[in-house]
Amino acid sequence: MRYTIKISVFIVCILLSSLGLALEKLPHKPDIQLASRYQTNIVVSDYLVSEKLDGVRARWNGHHLITRGGHIINAPIWFTDGFPKQALDGELWIARNRFDEVSAIVRRNMADEIKWKSVTFQVFDLPESSRVFSERYGLLQRIIKDSSSPFLSLIEQKKLLNKRQLHLWLDEIEAKQGEGLMLHHKQATYQHKRSKRLLKLKKVYDAEARVIAHIEGRGKYQGMLGAMLMETSSGIQFKLGSGLSDELRQNPPPIGSLVTYQYYGLTKKGKPRFASFLRVRALH
Numbered sequence: 001m002r003y004t005i006k007i008s009v010f011i012v013c014i015l016l017s018s019l020g021l022a023l024e025k026l027p028h029k030p031d032i033q034l035a036s037r038y039q040t041n042i043v044v045s046d047y048l049v050s051e052k053l054d055g056v057r058a059r060w061n062g063h064h065l066i067t068r069g070g071h072i073i074n075a076p077i078w079f080t081d082g083f084p085k086q087a088l089d090g091e092l093w094i095a096r097n098r099f100d101e102v103s104a105i106v107r108r109n110m111a112d113e114i115k116w117k118s119v120t121f122q123v124f125d126l127p128e129s130s131r132v133f134s135e136r137y138g139l140l141q142r143i144i145k146d147s148s149s150p151f152l153s154l155i156e157q158k159k160l161l162n163k164r165q166l167h168l169w170l171d172e173i174e175a176k177q178g179e180g181l182m183l184h185h186k187q188a189t190y191q192h193k194r195s196k197r198l199l200k201l202k203k204v205y206d207a208e209a210r211v212i213a214h215i216e217g218r219g220k221y222q223g224m225l226g227a228m229l230m231e232t233s234s235g236i237q238f239k240l241g242s243g244l245s246d247e248l249r250q251n252p253p254p255i256g257s258l259v260t261y262q263y264y265g266l267t268k269k270g271k272p273r274f275a276s277f278l279r280v281r282a283l284h
Contacts, residue, residue: 029070030059031192032089033125035182038201044166047183048137048157052200053122054179055093056106060121062087067106076111079119082149090123090155097177097268124155124182127190134186157184170201179265202264207232207272208281211257215239217249224249230259236270243277253280 058073059066062085065073073092094102105115123144126136137157144154160166170181180202188197209230217226225248227241240261244252253259258281263272 030061030066030068030127032057032059032068033127033191033198034194035198035200036194036196038183038199040163042183042199044160044162044183046187047160047185047199048133049160049166049169050124050155050157050182050184051173051178052180052182052202053091053093053155054096054099055091055102055122056099058090058092058106058121059127060088060090060123065092065121073106074109074111076113076116079111079116079151080149082147083121083152084143084147086126086143087128088121088123088143089125089127090121092119093122094118094120096179100268120151120153122153122155125184125190127192130189132187132189133184136190137184166201170203174203174265177265204262204264205272206260206262206278208258208260209233209238209240211253211255211259212237213255214252215241221249225252228252228259230261230275234270238271238275240275240277242275248277257281 057068059068060080060083062083065075065080067073092102092106102119105112105119123140125133126139129136129139131139140154144152158169160169166181166183173179173181180200183199183201185197188195191197209232211228212231213229214225215227215229216222217224224246225244227239227244229237230240231237240259243261260278260281261272261275262278263275265273267273
């Protein structure tokens with residue numbers, strides 16, 4: 001009986017391997033640098049500024065592309081051919097407002113080689129370098145220039161003089177359906193955690209939607225409200241769970257309540273990005 005089980009497991013492994021599913025042990029979750037929110041008291045000229053791309057964050061470790069959660073991305077071999085041996089931090093990206101598309105391509109267990117041709121790896125940092133960011137950016141310029149890969153690209157960093165230039169560029173990016181801006185302090189070393197010298201700048205919008213259903217919570221919120229199903233005046237439905245206090249989860253806004261929420265732009269389907277509860281407006 002024991003031998004039968006072992007043989008069955010072996011056969012399953014062979015079948016999974018033939019389907020292209022990753023059987024090798026996944027690497028450790030990479031300690032990536034995370035951004036903090038933009039602060040108004042900074043000196044803009046101390047930073048290099050780039051567009052914040054709405055792609056899939058990835059780490060190139062010299063052999064594989066890895067997600068921020070530590071999973072190997074099944075990219076075609078030709079996609080990473082010509083990538084350098086150095087570790088790179090970047091985004092797998094197609095174009096503005098196409099996050100859902102690139103996310104679906106990256107999540108596939110078997111690479112869709114036709115769809116991968118539309119993806120590029122947009123690089124913005126050298127995670128294993130001890131140099132300050134302005135020097136790391138100079139190194140990246142040379143690394144990308146020397147690479148033979150057409151799928152490897154460097155995210156441009158701009159020198160801006162003041163907040164007026166910063167917000168003018170933010171307006172320009174968002175008018176093109178971009179996500180926002182990233183500010184890298186020129187003298188910052190790479191931090192394998194959330195950094196106060198790497199900032200993200202996005203416009204926050206307010207809007208109203210009506211509560212049409214309550215969704216029960218899980219885990220520590222079991223028996224309480226997990227999220228509310230919301231509907232905008234144009235008929236767009238989305239879940240709203242962020243920003244809710246424990247008191248609100250125990251006594252949620254009634255069905256029909258008008259709720260104000262904040263969000264960071266819209267998805268391709270018109271749903272609010274990163275929606276967060278602000279307050280209850282009124283009952284109807």
